Amino acid sequence: MSTAAEQTGTSDPAAMAERHGLSKSSLRPPLGSYTRELWSRRQFIVSYARARTYALYAGARLGSLWQILTPILNAAVYYLAFGVLLGTKNGIDNYVAFLLSGIFVFTYTQRSMTEGSRSLALNLSLIRTLHFPRATLPLAYVLNELTQMLVSMGLLLVIVGLTDGISPRWLLVIPALFLQTMFNVGVTLIFARVGTFVSDVSQLLPFVTRTWLYASGIFFSLPAKLTQADAPGWVIHVLSLNPISAYIDIVRRALLDEHVKNQLPHAWAISIAWSFIALVAGFVYFWRAEDRYGRG
Amino acid sequence: MAVADTGAEPTVIADDVNIIYKVIAGQGGKGTAATAFRRILKRQDRPSIREVHAVKGVSFTAYKGDAIGVIGRNGSGKSTLLRAVAGLLPPASGAIYTGGRPSLLGVNAAMMNDLTGDRNVVLGCLAMGMSPAEIEQRYDEIVEFSGIGEFIDLPMSTYSSGMAARLKFAIASAKAHDILLVDEALATGDAEFRIRSEKKIHELREQAGTVFLVSHSLDVVLDTCNRAIWLDKGVLRLDGPVEEVVEAYNQSATGATTKV
Numbered sequence: 001m002s003t004a005a006e007q008t009g010t011s012d013p014a015a016m017a018e019r020h021g022l023s024k025s026s027l028r029p030p031l032g033s034y035t036r037e038l039w040s041r042r043q044f045i046v047s048y049a050r051a052r053t054y055a056l057y058a059g060a061r062l063g064s065l066w067q068i069l070t071p072i073l074n075a076a077v078y079y080l081a082f083g084v085l086l087g088t089k090n091g092i093d094n095y096v097a098f099l100l101s102g103i104f105v106f107t108y109t110q111r112s113m114t115e116g117s118r119s120l121a122l123n124l125s126l127i128r129t130l131h132f133p134r135a136t137l138p139l140a141y142v143l144n145e146l147t148q149m150l151v152s153m154g155l156l157l158v159i160v161g162l163t164d165g166i167s168p169r170w171l172l173v174i175p176a177l178f179l180q181t182m183f184n185v186g187v188t189l190i191f192a193r194v195g196t197f198v199s200d201v202s203q204l205l206p207f208v209t210r211t212w213l214y215a216s217g218i219f220f221s222l223p224a225k226l227t228q229a230d231a232p233g234w235v236i237h238v239l240s241l242n243p244i245s246a247y248i249d250i251v252r253r254a255l256l257d258e259h260v261k262n263q264l265p266h267a268w269a270i271s272i273a274w275s276f277i278a279l280v281a282g283f284v285y286f287w288r289a290e291d292r293y294g295r296g
Numbered sequence: 297m298a299v300a301d302t303g304a305e306p307t308v309i310a311d312d313v314n315i316i317y318k319v320i321a322g323q324g325g326k327g328t329a330a331t332a333f334r335r336i337l338k339r340q341d342r343p344s345i346r347e348v349h350a351v352k353g354v355s356f357t358a359y360k361g362d363a364i365g366v367i368g369r370n371g372s373g374k375s376t377l378l379r380a381v382a383g384l385l386p387p388a389s390g391a392i393y394t395g396g397r398p399s400l401l402g403v404n405a406a407m408m409n410d411l412t413g414d415r416n417v418v419l420g421c422l423a424m425g426m427s428p429a430e431i432e433q434r435y436d437e438i439v440e441f442s443g444i445g446e447f448i449d450l451p452m453s454t455y456s457s458g459m460a461a462r463l464k465f466a467i468a469s470a471k472a473h474d475i476l477l478v479d480e481a482l483a484t485g486d487a488e489f490r491i492r493s494e495k496k497i498h499e500l501r502e503q504a505g506t507v508f509l510v511s512h513s514l515d516v517v518l519d520t521c522n523r524a525i526w527l528d529k530g531v532l533r534l535d536g537p538v539e540e541v542v543e544a545y546n547q548s549a550t551g552a553t554t555k556v
Contacts, residue, residue, distance in 0.1 A: 014311065017309045023393060023395075024393055044422035054411070128384055130399065132423040292386065
């Protein structure tokens with residue numbers, strides 16, 4: 001460790017720090033070692049997510065039965081409103097499966113975003129106590145929602161199995177969910193950073209997601225709606241760029257027998273593109289503020 | 297400013313550190329929706345945001361095996377300085393260099409209050425980067441050190457502040473830290489725990505670590521530290537052997553307000 005500076009006896013602090021291998025305390029780690037550090041904390045992410053689920057249902061009499069009840073009740077309410085009362089069913093054979101796949105996929109992204117936007121603000125004391133890569137917290141929140149999504153998907157598969165019968169095409173749900181999870185991690189990281197420094201975001205997000213809900217073709221078939229409204233041909237191409245629509249569509253392609261007539265153009269390609277863009281952009285964006293989250 | 301190079305290995309170097317942070321100070325106006333709206337119309341900034349210059353031009357060097365007591369009156373910037381050393385509050389100017397990752401242990405820092413103490417132990421250890429096998433091995437030791445006993449199965453929200461502080465100290469000290477920052481964590485514990493934690497701090501020093509201790513109890517500082525830093529309104533007043541600094545601080549304190 002001996003360098004030229006050592007001979008001078010006294011030196012300026014920066015040089016002395018460097019000579020003894022000290023680094024700035026508020027320096028964020030380089031992206032590569034940050035990623036490695038994050039990977040080494042995967043156990044923490046899992047345990048934290050599990051602990052959160054436990055704390056969430058600890059007070060409820062039915063406990064984690066709510067993980068199954070919540071999607072069922074949600075589905076029932078939407079079915080009543082859009083299927084029965086407003087009669088949006090028109091022309092879709094298995095409307096229940098059509099509606100549920102849309103709602104479950106949408107809810108997965110929506111909840112990851114809204115919950116994740118508060119993941120750091122709510123854990124500020126933990127952040128100020130211990131050193132760990134901050135991205136573990138939003139990741140744990142996404143993991144929570146993924147668990148919920150898997151339960152919901154299981155429910156949906158039972159329903160589709162009872163109505164349409166089992167099909168090997170179902171296996172495509174796995175890559176679909178994988179792509180959506182990548183996207184969710186990305187957007188959750190973005191909103192986690194934004195939500196930490198601008199807490200107004202948590203108030204605003206519900207309105208944004210609700211608008212998104214109605215624009216994503218969850219209750220009705222987008223192509224059918226557009227033909228009905230005599231919209232020009234390019235509109236469908238613009239609307240199908242919506243990531244949520246794309247993720248919903250690839251799940252529907254996997255599950256629904258007669259989805260071909262309702263499907264969106266290039267849904268798989270658009271899904272894959274969004275997944276990689278969101279994940280990389282979200283991760284880098286989150287990492288760039290890593291040293292500042294403790295300030296709140 | 298030049299730093300004397302004495303051959304001892306430094307672990308923390310603070311170089312002319314200034315820390316300024318923004319606080320939302322009280323309520324400007326009535327805090328109603330109408331006043332908020334008027335404020336936006338007039339394009340005023342949020343009225344209650346104020347800048348606090350908490351630490352002003354502080355420089356020091358800490359070496360391996362040092363236990364440094366940070367003393368000073370309330371609001372003199374002690375906790376802020378520790379946060380900056382921990383890397384949680386970047387300085388506005390100047391720099392703090394550290395070897396390894398300092399761990400900050402504060403009394404205000406809660407972990408997950410809904411969860412039991414036992415789950416907090418596991419989570420805390422995982423967050424610090426310990427492996428599950430390592431945690432299993434250290435678990436009993438941590439719980440025993442904390443002295444929480446059967447309460448370990450109860451949620452942390454039911455703990456007294458002293459118990460919570462003990463558990464947090466036990467968790468944080470389970471890992472060998474190069475630099476441990478202790479912020480008033482020992483003040484809330486009972487006498488028995490204080491003795492145990494002082495022993496732990498001695499141990500950490502012997503493992504060639506560096507300990508910073510913020511405390512209002514000068515006895516604790518005298519017992520555990522070999523060196524002290526006296527902060528007064530954000531300015532470093534004195535840095536030296538613990539007896540000297542505490543003596544000087546006592547003299548100035550009795551001159552102004554009496555402090556025990």
